[in-house]
């Protein structure tokens with residue numbers, strides 16, 4: 001998997017650019033995207049997911065760009081997106097909701113229905129396939145969202161603050177799930193939680209004001225923590241160091 005962002009610029013308003021000439025490459029594995037509020041993380045994920053269109057520049061996945069109608073369909077099928085808030089679809093059971101997500105990505109109804117069962121099984125919701133999305137907990141809803149990204153066989157899954165608001169137990173469940181799923185799917189995860197970083201991720205990116213302050217391996221990132229940082233807070237200390245530096 002090679003996801004490339006080339007010279008992307010984006011602003012919600014003409015006067016202010018959130019991203020300006022941003023270039024980044026993501027390789028296979030699990031990447032964590034860190035950055036303060038307003039850094040541009042959700043915007044970046046929105047562009048990769050094709051929910052937002054850059055003013056200039058382009059994204060490509062394994063050489064495939066979402067520029068034409070045909071290639072956009074293929075590109076979108078290869079990219080899964082778990083937005084910040086997963087909403088249950090009124091009147092749909094979990095399996096129906098996951099199948100619907102697959103159908104929206106261009107799968108046949110039959111394939112989407114069959115694949116939905118496997119996707120729910122992979123995220124540990126096999127027992128709840130006939131439950132309504134309104135009857136599940138916040139953690140289960142997040143796992144439903146992941147199943148929706150897996151149903152169409154995405155090569156890379158983007159997750160925007162997937163553990164925000166989850167209790168420590170559910171965060172642990174999520175961490176274990178991600179570790180298991182990352183054996184055959186790549187993940188790019190935006191988060192403010194740095195404590196389990198070394199257990200889950202291969203690569204760290206720190207984005208601040210639309211600028212990449214760090215991109216590299218977890219060990220190299222942790223090595224940047226100041227010598228007096230507490231052993232359990234190396235990632236947090238390294239992160240604060242990066243966002244405190246002058247551009």
Ligand SMILES: Nc1ncnc2c1ncn2[C@@H]1O[C@H](COP(=O)(O)OP(=O)(O)OP(=O)(O)O)[C@@H](O)[C@H]1O
Pocket residue numbers: 012013018035036037038039040041042043044
């Ligand atoms: N729909 C929108 N309309 C106008 N401005 C927006 C919109 N969404 C985001 N912004 C602005 O764009 C900038 C980047 O926001 P973005 O949500 O990408 O940051 P983020 O790094 O994901 O932040 P957070 O960690 O708080 O989720 C911020 O200044 C934000 O206020």
